[in-house]
Amino acid sequence: MLILLKGRNLLSKEVEGEALVTSQPISFFGGVNPKTGLIIEKNHELNGKNVARKVLVFPYGKGSSVGSYVLYAMAKHGTAPSAILNIKTEAIIAVGCALANIPLVDRLNKNPLEVIRTGDWVKIFSDGTVEVKKKA
Amino acid sequence: MYLTREEEHMFNGEYGEGLAKCMRLLVVLGELFEAKKMVKVKSCHVSGVSYKNIGEPGLELLKGFAEENVRVRVKTTLNPSGMDRKRWKKTGLDKDFAKKQSEVLKAFKRMGVSLSCSCIPYLIGNKPKFGDYVAWAESSATVYANSVLGAKTNRESGLSALASAVTGRTPYYGYLLEENRKPNVRVKVKFKPSNQLEISALGYFVGKNFPEKVPFFSGLGLVSKDWLKVLGAGLASAGAIALYHVENLTPEAKFFSEDNLKDIEKFEVGLGEVKQTIQDLSEAYERCEAVFLGCPHYSLSQLREVAAFLRGKKVKPKARLWIFTSRLIYEKAKKLGYVRLVEKAGGLVLCDTCMVVSPLERLGLEVVYTDSCKAAHYLPSTNRLKVKLENTLECLRRITV
Numbered sequence: 001m002l003i004l005l006k007g008r009n010l011l012s013k014e015v016e017g018e019a020l021v022t023s024q025p026i027s028f029f030g031g032v033n034p035k036t037g038l039i040i041e042k043n044h045e046l047n048g049k050n051v052a053r054k055v056l057v058f059p060y061g062k063g064s065s066v067g068s069y070v071l072y073a074m075a076k077h078g079t080a081p082s083a084i085l086n087i088k089t090e091a092i093i094a095v096g097c098a099l100a101n102i103p104l105v106d107r108l109n110k111n112p113l114e115v116i117r118t119g120d121w122v123k124i125f126s127d128g129t130v131e132v133k134k135k136a
Numbered sequence: 137m138y139l140t141r142e143e144e145h146m147f148n149g150e151y152g153e154g155l156a157k158c159m160r161l162l163v164v165l166g167e168l169f170e171a172k173k174m175v176k177v178k179s180c181h182v183s184g185v186s187y188k189n190i191g192e193p194g195l196e197l198l199k200g201f202a203e204e205n206v207r208v209r210v211k212t213t214l215n216p217s218g219m220d221r222k223r224w225k226k227t228g229l230d231k232d233f234a235k236k237q238s239e240v241l242k243a244f245k246r247m248g249v250s251l252s253c254s255c256i257p258y259l260i261g262n263k264p265k266f267g268d269y270v271a272w273a274e275s276s277a278t279v280y281a282n283s284v285l286g287a288k289t290n291r292e293s294g295l296s297a298l299a300s301a302v303t304g305r306t307p308y309y310g311y312l313l314e315e316n317r318k319p320n321v322r323v324k325v326k327f328k329p330s331n332q333l334e335i336s337a338l339g340y341f342v343g344k345n346f347p348e349k350v351p352f353f354s355g356l357g358l359v360s361k362d363w364l365k366v367l368g369a370g371l372a373s374a375g376a377i378a379l380y381h382v383e384n385l386t387p388e389a390k391f392f393s394e395d396n397l398k399d400i401e402k403f404e405v406g407l408g409e410v411k412q413t414i415q416d417l418s419e420a421y422e423r424c425e426a427v428f429l430g431c432p433h434y435s436l437s438q439l440r441e442v443a444a445f446l447r448g449k450k451v452k453p454k455a456r457l458w459i460f461t462s463r464l465i466y467e468k469a470k471k472l473g474y475v476r477l478v479e480k481a482g483g484l485v486l487c488d489t490c491m492v493v494s495p496l497e498r499l500g501l502e503v504v505y506t507d508s509c510k511a512a513h514y515l516p517s518t519n520r521l522k523v524k525l526e527n528t529l530e531c532l533r534r535i536t537v
Contacts, residue, residue, distance in 0.1 A: 010164045034193055065293045066190055073193035076200075094168050095295050098161035099197070 002097045003112055005107035005130040007085075010094060012068035015103055017082040019116050020054040027063025028070040028096065037079030045120075052059040055122040056081035057112050071096030082125050085112045105130060137166045137307070138173045139178040146303055147338035154204030165296060166307030175269050175308045176432070178287075179211040180301035182259045183273035184294025186218035186493035187236040195236060198243035201298075208248040210305040213257040214462075214491040215274045215294075216433070217241060221253075226484065227458075228499045233527060249301070253488035255461030255488055256365065256433045258285060266387055271300030274430045275372035276365065276510065282379040284364050286387035288312045291378045311378050319352030319381055319392055320400050322495035326355065327407040331527040333507045335363045337413040338405060339370020344413075345403070347375030352397060354383040362435050366508070369432050393483050416513040418525040424534040426454075428491040428504050430460030431511035436468055438528075443474035445529060447536045449536040451482035456501075463487040480487070481536065492518055505531045 022045055024031070024038040031041035037052030052074075061067060071093070075078035083103040086093060097104040103124050112130070116122060139147060140287050147163060149156035162174065164321045175258055184190050184427065190198075220235045241251055255274050262286035264270045272278045273292040281287045290310040292300070300306045310316055323342055329335045342351055351371070364382070371377040381389040404455065429442065442459060450459045461469070464488045469475050471514070475485050491506070504515060505521045512523040 069193035
């Protein structure tokens with residue numbers, strides 16, 4: 001089954017990948033190991049999961065502005081997500097995505113946390129269209 | 137958003153990947169905040185300097201920029217680093233930290249950033265004019281630039297300020313627009329602040345109650361620039377305040393008549409609220425083993441006040457009195473004999489760093505006395521220190537014999 005969503009792609013780049021979804025905010029600083037891509041924040045529902053090359057779906061960023069530097073370091077180490085889908089974008093994630101050249105999509109016409117499940121295949125188009133292929 | 141041809145060239149990488157990254161960053165922010173265009177900036181102030189805060193990811197990024205031949209296009213100053221570049225050994229730091237911190241500074245230097253390492257750029261040569269667009273990080277400097285100098289800046293992050301320094305541009309939104317500079321809460325001050333701590337607490341209290349507003353203060357009278365610096369630091373640390381006005385004092389206040397102000401929310405602050413704010417931020421602790429002053433960095437006149445008090449006094453044995461300022465002000469204070477008076481009493485005037493961004497948790501102190509609500513806000517989390525707030529002279533009385 002294919003679902004189409006319409007949003008705003010702040011980096012106008014096309015990518016695709018497997019979705020990793022959480023309803024909890026993420027702090028890249030202290031929350032993710034930039035060398036491995038593993039989520040290390042204690043008590044986070046994605047603790048132990050790897051964000052590398054995933055289409056990472058979460059509500060919004062939280063925590064220190066050093067998070068921007070971490071996203072950049074992850075891109076250098078090849079551990080960055082291939083795209084980020086947010087409900088509400090804030091500047092730390094936006095700056096990090098810009099530096100690391102990671103497509104960042106927000107303002108989707110349907111709540112991505114409800115439509116997309118971990119394991120779905122997600123394609124992101126430069127005009128902000130998001131195509132979700134549900135996991136069988 | 138609209139980009140000029142020159143800006144498009146930057147964005148497309150025609151001047152190299154480093155500049156393209158910086159332009160991309162500003163375009164993304166511009167799109168995010170719905171800016172219609174970029175404007176040119178006159179100066180920048182960059183934070184995110186201490187290795188304690190930015191760590192290895194930050195160092196990697198800055199080195200990368202320096203290697204990509206990224207250079208600043210406008211006057212750009214730097215926030216405090218994690219150490220006094222000359223006397224870091226005296227503050228309990230180790231060689232590894234000093235080495236990493238030096239690498240950070242070296243990268244900034246290669247980019248053409250002035251290694252001013254201070255949160256008061258406006259007192260040391262980076263002083264924009266009324267109406268200038270600038271891109272300043274460091275919340276206390278941002279609020280000073282907007283409110284006291286009448287320049288126009290958003291609350292930038294270290295990276296967005298650096299991107300502006302490199303491209304000479306900032307997206308046109310937020311506090312750059314005249315319509316967002318109007319006051320939207322009127323704060324009537326019902327007491328005469330008698331020292332710096334009370335001014336700091338007034339700012340903190342208002343910032344906490346109106347974190348996103350533009351306050352218009354009345355009843356404050358004519359306070360000094362030092363006090364405006366301290367007021368802004370309080371406002372900007374408790375809230376996200378980027379701009380305030382003071383009746384008959386700050387440069388934009390005169391644009392708002394009684395008529396403009398009559399319909400906005402009104403709020404009164406008395407000495408009671410200020411005392412309560414101080415108490416809430418302060419530990420009930422009597423023993424005094426350390427006094428840290430200079431958050432924000434002390435000016436020459438603040439140093440003079442401390443030096444005058446210390447004449448003929450001694451810091452208690454094993455106790456610490458540290459005062460943080462910029463290197464330029466330190467050099468001036470040295471010429472005027474203030475530094476000698478502080479050191480003769482057993483105190484230390486430190487440069488290039490501050491109590492918030494230096495890894496002072498390594499000193500093993502329990503409680504620190506200070507005169508700044510901003511410091512009291514940050515020290516428990518950044519350096520795991522407890523804070524006791526006292527006014528400047530009381531801090532000095534407690535640490536000396």
